[in-house]
Amino acid sequence: MKTYNLTLPDVFYLLGLSAVPHIQIIGFLMFVVIYIIAMAGNCLLLITVRISPTLHTPMYFFLSNLSFIDICFSSDIVPVILMNTLSTDKSISVEGCVIQMFCYVVCGAAECILLAVMAYDRFVAICRPLHYSSIMNMRFCIILALTPWIVGFINSTIQVHITWRLPFCRTHHVEHFFCEVPPFLRLSCKDPLLNEISMYVAAGIIVLCSFLLTLISYTYIISTILRIHSSRGRHTVFSTCTSHLTVVTLYYGTIMSVYLQPRSFHSVEKDKIVSVLYTAVTPMLNPIIYSIRNKEVKSSIIANNRKLMKCCRYFLQ
Numbered sequence: 001m002k003t004y005n006l007t008l009p010d011v012f013y014l015l016g017l018s019a020v021p022h023i024q025i026i027g028f029l030m031f032v033v034i035y036i037i038a039m040a041g042n043c044l045l046l047i048t049v050r051i052s053p054t055l056h057t058p059m060y061f062f063l064s065n066l067s068f069i070d071i072c073f074s075s076d077i078v079p080v081i082l083m084n085t086l087s088t089d090k091s092i093s094v095e096g097c098v099i100q101m102f103c104y105v106v107c108g109a110a111e112c113i114l115l116a117v118m119a120y121d122r123f124v125a126i127c128r129p130l131h132y133s134s135i136m137n138m139r140f141c142i143i144l145a146l147t148p149w150i151v152g153f154i155n156s157t158i159q160v161h162i163t164w165r166l167p168f169c170r171t172h173h174v175e176h177f178f179c180e181v182p183p184f185l186r187l188s189c190k191d192p193l194l195n196e197i198s199m200y201v202a203a204g205i206i207v208l209c210s211f212l213l214t215l216i217s218y219t220y221i222i223s224t225i226l227r228i229h230s231s232r233g234r235h236t237v238f239s240t241c242t243s244h245l246t247v248v249t250l251y252y253g254t255i256m257s258v259y260l261q262p263r264s265f266h267s268v269e270k271d272k273i274v275s276v277l278y279t280a281v282t283p284m285l286n287p288i289i290y291s292i293r294n295k296e297v298k299s300s301i302i303a304n305n306r307k308l309m310k311c312c313r314y315f316l317q
Contacts, residue, residue: 011091013173014084017272028085034284035078041287042067042074045297052300058136059125062118063290065145069114070283073107076100077178077279084177097179102160104180104279108255109152109206115248116210116217117144122241123217127224155202162195180275203256211252218245243290250285254278 017027049055049064080100084090092100121144124135163181166188176183181199185192221241228234254277291297 011093011172012097012168012179013090014080014092014177014179015090015173015175016081016084016177017276024085028082031078031081031085031280034280035074035082037288038070038074038078038280038284041284041291042071044301045287045290046071048297048300052303055296055300058121058141059118061141062114062121062145065148066111066114066118067287069107069111069148070286072103073111073279074283076103076107081177081280092179098160098164101163101179101181101184102156104178105156105159106149106152108278109155109202110148111251112207112210112255113148113151114145115244115251116213117148118244119214119217119248120144122244123220126221126241151206155206159199159202162198166190166192166195176272176275178275178279182271207252207256211248211256214248214252243294246289247282247286251278251282254282 016024045067046064049060049067077100080092084092121136125132128135159181163184166185167190168184168187169189171187174183174187181195185195185199188195218241225234225238254274257274291301
């Protein structure tokens with residue numbers, strides 16, 4: 001039986017997206033723009049829902065929770081990318097890497113489950129409209145909002161713990177731009193089969209179950225919409241779901257390609273590109289998608305522009 005030195009190094013080195021200088025500069029500017037838009041868009045959506053009485057409904061309660069997760073997601077990943085991109089020192093402490101990995105896994109799982117919760121909310125609103133207020137009461141909404149965080153915390157505790165029990169004796173240079181689980185499994189000199197099984201099981205339970213619940217909800221929703229005789233009525237009802245469908249397709253599609261593919265289908269460059277999509281681009285696009293396609297949000301922003309300006313000045317002081 002082989003024995004391994006389980007002593008962890010003091011630091012790991014994140015090699016980033018590219019070693020080419022001009023690509024690093026372009027990447028830095030791109031991530032700065034993405035981060036500013038993501039933070040501004042999600043903060044604007046959060047404040048708008050908070051100060052607009054017309055948006056104090058379960059649908060916007062869950063939407064504001066999604067914005068909060070996206071803020072946490074972006075803030076956990078993008079600042080580290082920005083610091084490492086132009087810096088000659090690519091190192092990150094073991095403690096910093098563990099914290100980043102833990103927060104990332106929590107937010108990733110929480111967003112998956114919350115998207116399924118939002119699909120269920122739309123199902124009740126469209127398919128059970130007469131019982132909507134009694135089913136989606138405040139107590140039940142709070143439980144549904146807390147569940148993604150609880151599941152995410154439990155899953156992250158397990159995944160991060162078993163990942164950092166591996167011996168990393170091949171190299172301490174990580175072919176990635178943040179501390180994600182799959183690249184660290186490739187660094188281990190011990191066969192990470194049990195870690196991979198655990199990752200696939202967790203991804204299957206969280207991602208696939210969330211996706212299936214979303215799919216079932218929309219199957220009933222579409223069935224109900226098709227029974228509406230008025231074409232204008234069908235369009236009005238379906239328009240409340242298109243933003244969520246767009247976000248679901250974008251997020252589930254990218255995260256499944258990383259966590260539910262066999263090892264043989266993975267490549268370093270492909271994993272980097274896909275990771276950029278769901279850790280940086282998706283949190284930026286979510287508030288834009290929901291704002292552009294939602295008349296209630298747009299009208300609330302216009303109606304409350306003075307209050308929003310006061311809030312912006314308060315936070316900038």
